[in-house]
Amino acid sequence: MSPVQSLIRVTPLRNFFLIPENYQHCNSPLVHRFGELTRKIWHARNFKGQVSPHEFLEAVMKANLRTSEESSSIIHVCFQGELEVVKETQSKAISEKKESIGEQNGVLQTKSTVLEKDNSVVETYRMPFLMLELDLPEPLVFRDVMEKNIIPQVPLFNILKKFDGETVTSTLRHPARMRYRVTRLPQYLILHMHRFTRNVFFREKNPTLVILKILWA
Known part of the structure; x- marks a missing residue:
């Protein structure tokens, strides 16, 4: 989880995934699972002190991790x-x-x-x-x-x-x-x-x- 924790502290990346409308047209389940995980971690009224990453890990196992050709994505x-x-x-x-x-x-x-x-x-x-x-x-x-x-x-x-x-x-x-x-x-x-x-x-x-x-x- 250390790479994920590092990524969600990148300000532009965090701000992008905190708003689901930014990626609602994306077809990748991995993107949506990462957005859900980001919103759970940064939720101001989070009941627990920890967040389970199981849904995100399942999406990683099933996802096609080839590099996107789009140079305008938030990652690029x-x-x-x-x-x-x-x-x-x-x-x-x-x-x-x-x-x-x-x-x-x-x-x-x-x-x-x-x-x-x-x-x-x-x-x-x-x-x-x-x-x-x-x-x-x-x-x-x-x-x-x-x-x-x-x-x-x-x-x-x-x-x-x-x-x-x-x-x-x-x-x-x-x-x-x-x-x-x-x-x-x-x-x-x-x-x-x-x-x-x-x-x-x-x-x-x-x-x-x-x-x-x-x-x-």
Whole structure:
């Protein structure tokens, strides 16, 4: 319920779902269940100190969670930002340039491809995002001198360097060197820590603690 509690404290999102007329023409049961849950939590005369989310969870299990193509929804207004992506892959071609401009989800897409002499293809384009996925460092395999596993810690600002436009991120499935830069921030930024990975046998969780230091002026 922590993600839900965080979402209903986003002021524009909360105000939108407190008024059923705003989404009465929507056909998604998930939207209506979330609206009901929001109204119950923020009800001024709520009899109980807690609200049951079972109806909302049932709607989540049955819902189609594909991303909507409408860029004017309240979700996109609150959480959509823009990234500039630089993708570098290996190629045997000779120097060439291509440029194309299009529009997707209401965001202008510019793309340029440069085939350089060092057998690498560099593509630059912009894409919208609703959340930023942060990569955590690999957990320690060995125990310390006290025979205990040390839970690693990492400052939030260190893992945010992935989006500084200079840090290179390598992909394994489709080998490439990626660089990301945030060109437009949303009103509310959602950060997703990539904690779970699958291997041949089971699903592993990365226990790394992310430290957020707040400096007061």
